[in-house]
Amino acid sequence: MNKQQSLDILNGFNKNTLMETLNIEFIDVGEDYITAKMPVNSKVHQPYGLLHGGATAALAETVGSCASAFFLKDKSKIIKGIELSINHLKSKKDGEVFATAKAIHQGRTTHLWEVKIVDEENNLISLCKITNIVLDKK
Known part of the structure; x- marks a missing residue:
């Protein structure tokens, strides 16, 4: 599967979800990472803009x-x-932010990812860690 096919699959999951509401779009995928972008505008502001x-x-x-x-x-x-x-x-008022997830651990039952969120100039906005559990489909 090529990169565009992978991005089409990832973006296909966004319809009728929070991701669509927030205009999150997957823009890059590699062997060990995925990147998405989100616009920063009044839809995602807190009361201070x-x-x-x-x-x-x-x-x-x-x-x-x-x-x-x-x-x-x-x-x-x-x-x-x-x-x-x-x-x-760091705060952000407008433009876009980019989130890249890279694996720290991909075990049989748990996965741990580091997600860096940066702005257009690669300034670090937020640093995240997410733990996922792997379950059998029912």
């Missing part, structure tokens, strides 16, 4: 969970997020 931490967390969980599911070789399994930790380091 800054990027809402909850929107940032939703972006991080989206990328980390989708990375686990995408790279999982056993299609009889599903992924569910069980823990998300996020540190907000």
